[in-house]
Amino acid sequence: MKHIRNFSIIAHIDHGKSTLSDRLIQATDIVSDRDFKDQILDSMDIERERGITIKSQTVCLPYRAKTGQHYSLNLIDTPGHVDFSYEVSRALASCEGALLLIDASQGVEAQTLANMYLAMEHDLEIIPIINKIDLPSADVERVKAQIEEDLGLDPDTAILASAKEGIGIEEVLEGAVNLLPPPEGDPDAPLKALIFDSHYDPFRGTIVHFRVIDGKIRAGDTIRFMFNNATYRVEEVGIFRIVRVPRKELTAGEVGYMIAGIKTVSDTRCGDTVTLHSHPCDAPMSGFKETKPVVFSSIYPVASDAYEELAVAMEKLKLNDAALIYEKDSSVALGFGFRCGFLGLLHLEVVQERLEREYDLSLILTAPSVQYEITLNDGTTEIIDNPALYPDPTLIQNTREPYIRAAIIVPDRYMGAVMKLCLERRGINKNYQYLTNNRLEMIFEIPLAEVVYDFYDRLKSVTQGYGSFDYDIIDYRDTDLVKLDILINGDRVDALSQLVHRERSVMRGRRACEKLKEEIPRQMFKIAIQGAIGGKIISRATVSPFRKDVTAKCYGGDISRKRKLLEKQKKGKKRMKMVGQVEIPQSAFLSVLKSEGD
Numbered sequence: 001m002k003h004i005r006n007f008s009i010i011a012h013i014d015h016g017k018s019t020l021s022d023r024l025i026q027a028t029d030i031v032s033d034r035d036f037k038d039q040i041l042d043s044m045d046i047e048r049e050r051g052i053t054i055k056s057q058t059v060c061l062p063y064r065a066k067t068g069q070h071y072s073l074n075l076i077d078t079p080g081h082v083d084f085s086y087e088v089s090r091a092l093a094s095c096e097g098a099l100l101l102i103d104a105s106q107g108v109e110a111q112t113l114a115n116m117y118l119a120m121e122h123d124l125e126i127i128p129i130i131n132k133i134d135l136p137s138a139d140v141e142r143v144k145a146q147i148e149e150d151l152g153l154d155p156d157t158a159i160l161a162s163a164k165e166g167i168g169i170e171e172v173l174e175g176a177v178n179l180l181p182p183p184e185g186d187p188d189a190p191l192k193a194l195i196f197d198s199h200y201d202p203f204r205g206t207i208v209h210f211r212v213i214d215g216k217i218r219a220g221d222t223i224r225f226m227f228n229n230a231t232y233r234v235e236e237v238g239i240f241r242i243v244r245v246p247r248k249e250l251t252a253g254e255v256g257y258m259i260a261g262i263k264t265v266s267d268t269r270c271g272d273t274v275t276l277h278s279h280p281c282d283a284p285m286s287g288f289k290e291t292k293p294v295v296f297s298s299i300y301p302v303a304s305d306a307y308e309e310l311a312v313a314m315e316k317l318k319l320n321d322a323a324l325i326y327e328k329d330s331s332v333a334l335g336f337g338f339r340c341g342f343l344g345l346l347h348l349e350v351v352q353e354r355l356e357r358e359y360d361l362s363l364i365l366t367a368p369s370v371q372y373e374i375t376l377n378d379g380t381t382e383i384i385d386n387p388a389l390y391p392d393p394t395l396i397q398n399t400r401e402p403y404i405r406a407a408i409i410v411p412d413r414y415m416g417a418v419m420k421l422c423l424e425r426r427g428i429n430k431n432y433q434y435l436t437n438n439r440l441e442m443i444f445e446i447p448l449a450e451v452v453y454d455f456y457d458r459l460k461s462v463t464q465g466y467g468s469f470d471y472d473i474i475d476y477r478d479t480d481l482v483k484l485d486i487l488i489n490g491d492r493v494d495a496l497s498q499l500v501h502r503e504r505s506v507m508r509g510r511r512a513c514e515k516l517k518e519e520i521p522r523q524m525f526k527i528a529i530q531g532a533i534g535g536k537i538i539s540r541a542t543v544s545p546f547r548k549d550v551t552a553k554c555y556g557g558d559i560s561r562k563r564k565l566l567e568k569q570k571k572g573k574k575r576m577k578m579v580g581q582v583e584i585p586q587s588a589f590l591s592v593l594k595s596e597g598d
């Protein structure tokens, strides 16, 4: 155990975590350079394209230190986005140390701080690393000052690195060996192991990633998940060397995987404790919580006959994504689909992209909603996330909505712009403090519903890219909610209904009408678009009919050109949805979601 080091790299998005992981893997020779895929840990397509890490993957690196001693370095990869902060927390609970990566030109940002606090909660030894020192805009001294004053860490321990150029990599490995403590734990105690991740393998079922805290686990053992008391017989245990390498047993301090005939990843819970059925440990690890979705939206196929395909795709996706929940849903306008729950807006976008790309589906998503607690006059309380299920307002006694605590870090010259944005979003400024280099940390309490649309984009734009943001849900508070409906030629389009705060409803209604007007193509008749609350119309826009026959031009002339045009039209149709007499393009549904820009 003395020669094991378990650690994660934590960083703000884009500070170079994946690049550094790749370098560490390369430096320890477990894959030959020729086979080395760039950013081997970010194996999913979308992750690579968007450059963000979503699913953690772990690797065990054999390393021979300068002293000649051999070490096993378990690098536990963590997702970098706020939507996945619980996964980060569980991964950190499996570690003794963390490498805190800071971009030399960007400095300390909101998630740098948030991640460092998480690491401190788990009592981890933290090594600061200043990355991207090769950049012309790198300012090492400034970042060192931030490390000292904003993070309270010793700047002299910071390692200077460029993951891209391969500078400082050996120092990082030596730092892990010399500065991080080895794991503690009792190999002879009853088995206690922490699940920090799982993924699905089509041939072997669920692969559970875990850290052994105490005891031993080997193939043939009957194990028990302490959350739901489910028992399984272990078929295989082993470690990650990019590929899985089976081992006879894993003991206290080690990190690896197990295969135990588990059908889907939702049977295992990130954060749960595994023990032996015959000889259990006394108590599970503390801090377990189930990940709860906070943002909800319905997904419909554009072509109604693609429902079955969507159902199959959802099922497959769910195998690998325990956080995704869904149930069947139906809409008058859009037919059959699924009501889904996500960890946040990024999670939603990732799911949508995967469905569209990997399963070649064309989808319509309804406006994302948070969960409201609604108490009715008869004293019962309902949790509502779907506008379609919103009760008759006369029956409602009281409605509450979730609030977040948002931490925003910006250069102080943007203070006014951030304040304006947050106040517009019904935020309450709770606190602010100066950090080094004229930067401010501003704390707001804001309704989650105001953040799920486009808050992060807006923050980036009003701060010219300098603002960074992190949030936690804190509580539910009283709110004044209304249901905004959209009518097209008098027909209510249920998929466009939204639950909004009364204060914001008129503006939202107006924006939705304007956007729809831009998106809905002219047709042979006039199209009236209206926003309504209850029976009352609050906004309207009109798409006027064609004035002349635009297809007339195409008659006569080249037949192949005409055919091409027809084909193009047919393709275009696929992305249109008929609502009553009116054809609405898929983009119109999306534009309503994004109608928040101020």
Ligand SMILES: Nc1nc2c(ncn2[C@@H]2O[C@H](COP(=O)(O)OP(=O)(O)OP(=O)(O)O)[C@@H](O)[C@H]2O)c(=O)[nH]1
Pocket (backbone or CB within 6 Å): 011, 012, 013, 014, 015, 016, 017, 018, 019, 020, 051, 052, 053, 079, 080, 081, 131, 132, 133, 134, 135, 161, 162, 163, 164, 165
């Ligand atoms: N110049 C320079 N660029 C770097 C360095 N390290 C990483 N980058 C670049 O920074 C960008 C982000 O790097 P990633 O490794 O994907 O960042 P990440 O922290 O893993 O991002 P998430 O996965 O979203 O958390 C990429 O374009 C990298 O090529 C470095 O040392 N120098």
